[in-house]
Amino acid sequence: MRxxxxxxxxAVLQAAGLLFDSAxxxxxxxxDDVAAAAGVGKGTLFRRFGDRAGxxxxxxxxxxxxxxxxxxxATGGEDPVEAVVRIMDALLRxxxxxxxxxxxxxxxxxxxxxxxxxYGRWHARVAALMAxxxxxxxxxxxxxxxxxxxxxxxxxxLDDWPDAHLKAGVxxxxxxxxxxxxxx
Amino acid sequence: MRxxxxxxxxAVLQAAGLLFDSAxxxxxxxxDDVAAAAGVGKGTLFRRFGDRAGxxxxxxxxxxxxxxxxxxxATGGEDPVEAVVRIMDALLRxxxxxxxxxxxxxxxxxxxxxxxxxYGRWHARVAALMAxxxxxxxxxxxxxxxxxxxxxxxxxxLDDWPDAHLKAGVxxxxxxxxxxxxxx
DNA sequence: CGTTAAACGGACCGATGGTCCGAATCGTAG
DNA sequence: CTACGATTCGGACCATCGGTCCGTTTAACG
Numbered sequence: 440m441r442x443x444x445x446x447x448x449x450a451v452l453q454a455a456g457l458l459f460d461s462a463x464x465x466x467x468x469x470x471d472d473v474a475a476a477a478g479v480g481k482g483t484l485f486r487r488f489g490d491r492a493g494x495x496x497x498x499x500x501x502x503x504x505x506x507x508x509x510x511x512x513a514t515g516g517e518d519p520v521e522a523v524v525r526i527m528d529a530l531l532r533x534x535x536x537x538x539x540x541x542x543x544x545x546x547x548x549x550x551x552x553x554x555x556x557x558y559g560r561w562h563a564r565v566a567a568l569m570a571x572x573x574x575x576x577x578x579x580x581x582x583x584x585x586x587x588x589x590x591x592x593x594x595x596x597l598d599d600w601p602d603a604h605l606k607a608g609v610x611x612x613x614x615x616x617x618x619x620x621x622x623x
Numbered sequence: 624m625r626x627x628x629x630x631x632x633x634a635v636l637q638a639a640g641l642l643f644d645s646a647x648x649x650x651x652x653x654x655d656d657v658a659a660a661a662g663v664g665k666g667t668l669f670r671r672f673g674d675r676a677g678x679x680x681x682x683x684x685x686x687x688x689x690x691x692x693x694x695x696x697a698t699g700g701e702d703p704v705e706a707v708v709r710i711m712d713a714l715l716r717x718x719x720x721x722x723x724x725x726x727x728x729x730x731x732x733x734x735x736x737x738x739x740x741x742y743g744r745w746h747a748r749v750a751a752l753m754a755x756x757x758x759x760x761x762x763x764x765x766x767x768x769x770x771x772x773x774x775x776x777x778x779x780x781l782d783d784w785p786d787a788h789l790k791a792g793v794x795x796x797x798x799x800x801x802x803x804x805x806x807x
Numbered sequence: 808c809g810t811t812a813a814a815c816g817g818a819c820c821g822a823t824g825g826t827c828c829g830a831a832t833c834g835t836a837g
Numbered sequence: 838c839t840a841c842g843a844t845t846c847g848g849a850c851c852a853t854c855g856g857t858c859c860g861t862t863t864a865a866c867g
Contacts, residue, residue: 480847580792664816
């Protein structure tokens with residue numbers, strides 16, 4: 440990759456990140472806005488990322504890297520229920536901290552958010568843990584259901600709840616679905 | 624309302640219904656398409672329904688009427704868990720039978736699907752039942768989580784599952800969340 | 808039938824995602 | 838350092854879409 444190309448790629452990612460972070464509605468961030476903020480022509484933007492979806496995915500994967508790495512090496516042996524709790528909590532935090540970007544990703548059109556490599560990975564992981572925790576019966580669907588509970592637009596809808604309340608709700612959900620009796 | 628206005632309103636609703644039903648991607652149904660299919664000018668379409676969201680909501684409420692009525696009078700006394708199972712099953716069936724329309728409704732932009740009178744009603748009802756079934760602790764969030772599990776794009780994503788499998792998954796989810804032990 | 812208020816409908820507008828191609832720039836070979 | 842080909846740049850340009858405007862038509866009523 441030529442030097443100017445690499446430089447522009449970084450500039451675009453950074454600019455787009457700032458724009459999404461400071462946007463209430465991700466749909467309000469246009470490709471023209473991104474190009475302008477990055478000091479780059481529209482052609483450059485589209486050649487590098489293909490289309491809007493490509494840009495959003497690239498940005499998303501950038502932000503996801505660290506979190507994904509944290510769980511990549513998470514070896515077995517741990518209580519599967521606790522593992523699911525940890526994953527769901529991490530996802531919830533991520534959605535809270537990356538509201539606009541996450542919403543942009545989940546509203547790309549087509550089958551989003553399900554046509555998405557990252558979703559597939561999380562689902563596989565959670566489904567496996569669910570199968571371990573309570574049998575393989577409906578593990579696949581229950582994993583989908585858990586992930587649906589932290590979808591960004593729901594998190595966004597509940598943004599006037601205290602974070603702790605939301606977190607407690609998610610944890611309660613996970614434990615219930617995993618077959619633990621309700622607390623208290 | 625003038626007679627021609629009423630006639631055109633019906634024509635638009637019927638045409639839009641057909642278009643959405645036969646569309647894979649609801650975004651592919653444009654307002655121009657609807658106007659043309661209804662044999663009506665664009666101005667008429669927008670004057671009657673305000674904007675795209677208005678049209679989709681009108682169509683949605685039309686289709687929802689029967690289902691809503693079924694639960695409107697559902698008096699108490701029934702086992703709350705069974706009541707939630709019934710509601711979730713009805714919602715699931717509705718999403719399956721109205722794929723494109725439901726997806727259109729849930730992807731209107733803004734805080735959709737949560738800025739929606741119907742959602743509020745379903746949530747209130749489910750939350751109340753959840754509170755009855757397992758205490759008020761996290762009932763509010765758990766109701767959101769249940770409803771999220773039958774969101775139309777998830778249902779659509781799983782459209783190669785047999786309906787019975789999906790239905791069983793939803794039922795299993797509801798019973799788990801309500802505190803029943805996993806079956807088997 | 809005449810009058811009036813309401814509805815009609817399609818030309819028009821602004822914005823947006825995406826394309827195109829001549830101009831500018833990078834990397835390299837000589 | 839220079840010359841040159843390949844790659845990238847960038848913004849004018851295009852098609853489409855939601856939504857508006859306004860001259861024209863038409864339903865309703867006395």
